[in-house]
Amino acid sequence: MITLIGGIAVLILGYxxxxxxxEKNFTIEPDRPTPAETLRDGYDFVPMPKWKNAIIQLLNIAGTGPIFGPIMGALYGPVAYVWIIFGAIFAGAVHDYMVGMISLRNNGAHLPELASKYLGKPVKHVVNIFTMLLLLLVGTVFVTSPASLILNFTPSWITIGMITGIIFIYYIVSTVLPIDKALGKVYPIFGAILIISTIAIGTSLLAGGHSIPNLSPATLSNWHPEGTPVFPILFFTISCGAISGFHATQSPMVSRTSTNEREGRFTFYGMMIAEGIIAMIWAAAAMSLFDGQTLSQMIASGTPSVVVNQVSILLLGNIVGTVAIFGVIVLPLSSGLSAFRSLRTILADYLHIKQDTLKKILMLTIPLYVISFGLTQIDFNLLWRYFNWANQVTAVIALLVSTRYLYLKDKNHLVTLIPATFMLYAVFVYIVSQPIGLGLELGLPTYTLSLIGTGLLLTLFWSSGKKQKTGLSSDSSLLNDHRSSSRRVSGAVK
Structure with missing residues (x-):
């Protein structure tokens, strides 16, 4: 109990x-016009209040990640707390804040455009591929996971395929609506359900006399029943609760609706801290209610949704527990919708297809959903592995973009370089040592090879950075953030 309460307190203190x-290192400009105001189009660029932007950001980035990830991370024991706390404060929240604010300074540009500007145009194509792959996997995972939860509340004649189809229909309808209608109206309700259900789970856990494992020298070990190593697997299993590249695809959406740079710390950094708190509560619940072997068997029986059901009912009873489960359901539904919305806009930017008519929107939206529906037929655990790796590769890219941005502006760039280096090394170790569902065991000197790969990439990164900084005089746009045209665009999707 002490570790759970203390960990949440440390997260809040970190904010x-x-x-x-x-925020001070970034140097905000409260009087600077934002894209929501200067590029207002009634669809993606729409000014919205701070509290609504924060709720949308939280629901966009949360999904089932800060619940499913910590549940699976609980297999490793209290060491999971360490990654959630330090990962959220020093990596995840910094990652989310920097991408959101850099995007805000560049007309709400998505990660591929930011990578093109700060890492070089050839990198744009690589980042586009990784980003679109990640979003496709995220959207698919966040259709599969709520569908499995909803199935528990439906008559026997309703199949998982029918539920999946209904979710896709909801996504298609929401995708073609302006952001203030699709997200601004519904998300505050979803947010209230999420917050209330999370508080209920946490309160019941603390007040119910449950034996909540604490972090101590005796418990700081690997509890995984199958002996799966903590590094690097834990750092991929718990992603959304600590650091997640998926967030880099979501923050630019909210940068297009923010009206003041002063909101950034609460909206981007703060909502990642909130997600860390959600992760702490669910990790503690899974550790407290089930031993490692039982938890492992429950997860293996399908998806972590089985654990979600059991935790909610055991802690809150049938009625309130059911409400809590619905609180979990709204997370992937909201994040899945946001993933597909981001995927469409990134693909549109890449192919230079202006999204100004319903026909053009559907031309990109429908094929994406068809591909995703096909992916729902693949085993969830396999999808989760691919999602995890693509997710953290994207996080590394976002942190390197942020590092280059701070470096070019003579700011403290170690705040992003250190987590970027750690995650880059973890990504190398993971791809070299793990089959990732393909049954490939390379049999190479994992840690040495990963260290060499990390060193080579960072050397190339710094070499190109020095050249870029030397050439600033010939490319002032790198040093001076792009200021949006003051011309206001009227109208919405026709």
Missing amino acids: FTYGRFI
Whole structure:
């Protein structure tokens, strides 16, 4: 119990201390016009209030990640707390804040455009591929996971395929609506359900006399029943609760609806801290209610949704527990919708297809959903492995973009370089040592090879960075953030 309460307290303290330091290092300009105002189009660029932007950001980035990930991470024991706390404060929240604010300074540009500007145009194609792959996998995972939860509340004649189809129909309808209608109206309701259900789970866990494992020298070991190593697997299993590249695809959406740079710390950094708190509660619940072997068997029986059902009912009873389950259901539904919305806009930017008519929107939307529906037929655990790797590769790219941005502006770039280096090494170790569902065991000197790969990529990164900084005089756009045209665009999707 002490570790859970203390961990949540440290996360909140991190927001007010390290979060303020990151904001100061970025150097906000409260009087600077934002894309929501200067590029207002009634569809993607729409000014919205701070509280609504924060709720949308939280629901966009949350999905089932901060619940399913910590449940599976609970297999490793209290060491999972360490990654959630330090990962969220020093990596995830910094990652989300920097991408959101850099995007805001560049007309709400998505990660591929930012990578093109700060890492070089050839990188844009690689980032586009990884980003679109990630979003496709995220959208698919976040259709599969709520469908499995909803199935538990439906008559026997309703199949998982029928539920999946209904979710896709909801996504298609929402995708063609302006952001303030598709997200701004519904997400505050979803957000209330999420917050209330999370508080209920946490309160019941603390007040119910449950034996909540604490972090100590005796428990700081690998509890995984199958002996799966903590590094690097834990750092991919718990992603959304600590650091997640998926967030880099979502923050630019909210940068297009923010009206003041002063909101950034609360909206981007703060909502990642909130997600860390959600992760702490669910990790503690899974560790407290089930031993490692039982938890492993429950996860293996399908998806972590089985654990979600059991935790909610055991802690809150049938009625309130059911409400809590619906709180979990709204997470992937909202994040899945946001993933497909981001995927469409990124693909549109890449192919230079302006999204100004319903026909053009559907021309990109329908094929994406068809591909995703096909992917739902693949085993969830296999999809999760691919999602995890693509997710953290995207996080590395986002952190390197942020590092280059700070470096070019003579700011403290270590705040993003250090987590970028750690995650880059983890990505190398993971791809070399793990089959990732393909049954490939390379049999190479994993850690040495990964260290060499990390060193080579960072050397190339710094070499290109020095050249870029030397050439700033010939490309002032790199040093001076792009200021949006003051011309206001009227109208919405026709």
